[in-house]
Amino acid sequence: MTTGMNTEYLKTFREIARLGSFSEVAREMGISQPAVSFQVQKLEQELGIRLIDRSQKTITLTKAGERLLRFAEAMEGEREKLRGDLEQMREDISGDLLIGASTIPGEYLLPKMLAVFKQRHPAVKIQADISDSVTVINRVRDNTYEVGFCGIPPEGKDLAFFKIAGDEIIPIVAPGHPFANRDEVSPEELEGEALIFREATSGTQRSLESLLGRVGIDIKKWAPQLVLGSTRSVIAAVSAGAGIGFVSSLAIKGSGVKSARIKGLRLTRDFYCVYRQERVVSRLLEAFIDFIKTYEKSHL
Amino acid sequence: MTTGMNTEYLKTFREIARLGSFSEVAREMGISQPAVSFQVQKLEQELGIRLIDRSQKTITLTKAGERLLRFAEAMEGEREKLRGDLEQMREDISGDLLIGASTIPGEYLLPKMLAVFKQRHPAVKIQADISDSVTVINRVRDNTYEVGFCGIPPEGKDLAFFKIAGDEIIPIVAPGHPFANRDEVSPEELEGEALIFREATSGTQRSLESLLGRVGIDIKKWAPQLVLGSTRSVIAAVSAGAGIGFVSSLAIKGSGVKSARIKGLRLTRDFYCVYRQERVVSRLLEAFIDFIKTYEKSHL
DNA sequence: CTACCACATAAAACATTCTTATCTTGCATA
DNA sequence: TATGCAAGATAAGAATGTTTTATGTGGTAG
Structure with a gap:
């Protein structure tokens, strides 16, 4: 109904007060000039009073505008204090976390996620081991790892899991x-x-x-030119013109190789986050799992 | 980019803290329960921390939630003060305003608008005279009325005007x-x-x-059954079954009569707000004209 | 167990806000 | 004065965000 006054509008308004020009604010904030006009109009509408006199060449805040500016600044101060306090609370989460991950998640998914988590909870120490999916699941089960990331879902009710990403193997x-x-x-x-x-x-x-087996293709009959020990070496060989490789779509960005698609076929699989099903978990573990669950949503 | 924290979300959050239930807040605020969940999720995402523990039957604010609640309340307080101060500024606009209006705008458009304006600026006294369009324009020109509302646009560069509404004459x-x-x-x-x-x-x-003349119809050749002195009396006569009347579409809502349409023809006209073109206007007049200009936008 | 209540999730409808393109106005320059 | 420029306004359509409806899931009480 009412569109509501949001921090973004107030920020725009503060910038207008500071710079004295809609267009300049637009440039500075990376939005278009009409967007700035629009936001000001919305504020004026919501408050039912003119905030900026723009009848002359140079714009001036009205009395009401000055008042709103004070509000916006108070608001910003409070917002800053809030941010700081929440930061503090996140720092209260500390301790060690031992993670196991299979190759693709460990190399292409985890690094960014762990960096963000670490930034959010600076007091936490994380160690991530890379092995294969089966090992990861076993070590989570036996409590060596507190959390694991793997390409196959675990079996048994002792482990909980959820999908963290989809992937496709492509030529x-x-x-x-x-x-x-x-x-x-x-x-x-x-x-x-x-x-x-x-x-x-x-x-x-x-x-x-x-x-491929599911659609009746037996690749054992295909004689490979090369058999290599890691995704990176496959990509390197392909780059060098050695032939066609098959790798995770997650692994190729920025590598310069070209991807194709196999007609009528999507070689898709999912990656999972796995942990032991328990009533009581450490605050750290809880925060970590929570973070992973919402990571996708909050990072594009 | 970031969706921004808006007053609406914070209000929802305060209500959740007060009532202790998403569903109840939804009912109370007249939105759906998923909308409440959504807003909380957005807040949690933006702040990067869990605000409400909803793993048990009864929900509880987390420590971060408690902190946000304090913020939301401070915020609300500031917002309230702002509202009060702006109110005050509006009250500073005072004085007398003499308005002229022709029948349809005067009876069907102005009452609501003036009521809203009056509520916003309680210190203003308004008198609105009703006459016909030509008189209104003349009296605005000779400064008897400070503003006028009429069905025809004024001529001459001494008067400024803008459209306030469209209308149709219908049988x-x-x-x-x-x-x-x-x-x-x-x-x-x-x-x-x-x-x-x-x-x-x-x-x-x-x-x-x-x-009608424009499309070659000369209604002077149509012999009227009755000729009446006001829109209301035409509607009354039509209601009584006396025949077919022609009135402004604005005049008939709630009157019980049925409207038709003349094939291939829209009898449309516009209404205008007129005032003298002057550099210096009273703050009251400025505020009034400004209000009229934005009235349509801000009231549905 | 089973029913119920409360919150979560998904998909689609709906609303808001942004961008691009164009217009208007005031001001400076010629 | 014309003419061009810079700033803001406006309109239409595109892009995002938010809400609703429908449905899923889990905990709690009977």
Whole structure:
């Protein structure tokens, strides 16, 4: 109903008071000039009184505008104090956290998340071990790790889990490769190419095998050109023009390789956060799980 | 980018603290329960900390929640003070205002507007005279009225004006009349009916005549059954079954008569607010004109 | 157990706010 | 005065945000 006065509008208003120009505020705040006009109009409407006299070349706050400015500044001060206090409360959360993660989540998902968490709770010490999904789940179960991140959901009621991200395994090629500018390639076409696999025990390779197996394709019959020990080495080999690799979509951004799609097929899988089902958890663990759960929502 | 913390969310939060239940707050505030959940989530996201513990049957504020509550209350207090001070400033606008208005604006548009203005500026005394459009304009020009409302735009550069509302002259009949349930009637059909006109000098009658004249219809050839002296009497006569009247669409709501439409024809006109073009105007007049200009925007 | 109550989640409807494009006005310059 | 420029206003459509409706989930009491 009433649109409500929000911190953003008040900030705009303070900037107008400071800079004395709508356009300049717009530039400074990275929004368009009409957006500034709009916000001022909204404030004036909500308060039922003119705040800024813009009939002359130079704009001036009205008396009411001056009053609102004081309010906006008081408000900002309170807001700052609030921020500080909440910061403090977050610092109260401290201790050590031992995490296990499988390769893809550990290398491509966790680093950013842990950095944000660490910034939010500076007093926390985190150690993250990287292994494979099965090991992660076992170590969470036996309480070696307090939390784990893996590519397969755990079984049994002793462990709780939730999905943290979706992923897709996609074929990649060097930019000069014939497939580089094609949206889709057919499974038959792949068979004739120089393929680069991961070792058979890797989670990615196993997912690839089982996902293709579901649609009747047996990749064991495809003779790989190379078998490499990590996602990074596959990407490096592909970049060097050694052939076609299959890697997690999460791993390729910024690597310069080109991705394709297999016709009629999405090789998707999910990653999970796993922890022991218990009534009592440490405040730290609770905060961490909570953070992971809401991470996606609050970071784009 | 950030959605910003607005007064509405904080109000919801205070209500939650007071009532201890999302659902109840939803009922009380006339919104749905998911809307309440949503707002709390937004707050928690923005502040990056859990505010309400809702894992048990009864919900409790966390420490951070308690802190936010104090903030919300301080905020509300400041907001209240601001409201009071602005109120005060509005009261500083005082004096007398003499307004002229033609019939339709004077009877159907102004009453509500003046009531709202009066509430906002209690120290102002307003007198509104009702006459016809031409008189209104003349009296504004000679400074008898400070502002005028009329159905025709003024000529000459000494007067400023702007549109305040659009209107349509439409045929009306009693609910039992053969035209009552028809969307449209043709001009020919009208000619044969018992017609009720206003006197020839009325603004409505003149608009009717000129608007129909433009499409080649000369209503002087239509013999009216009755010629009445006011919009209200036309409506009364129509209600009594005396025939077909032509009145402003603004005048008929709640009167019980049925409106029709003349095929292929919209008899539209606008109403204007008129005042003298001067550099210096009284604060009262400025506030009044400003209010009228923004009235439409801020009241639905 | 089972029913119920309270909060969470999802999808779609709905509303607000922003951007782009264009207009108007005042002022400075020629 | 014309002419151009800079600042703000306005309009229409795009992009976001918020709410609703419908449904899921879990805890608690009977």
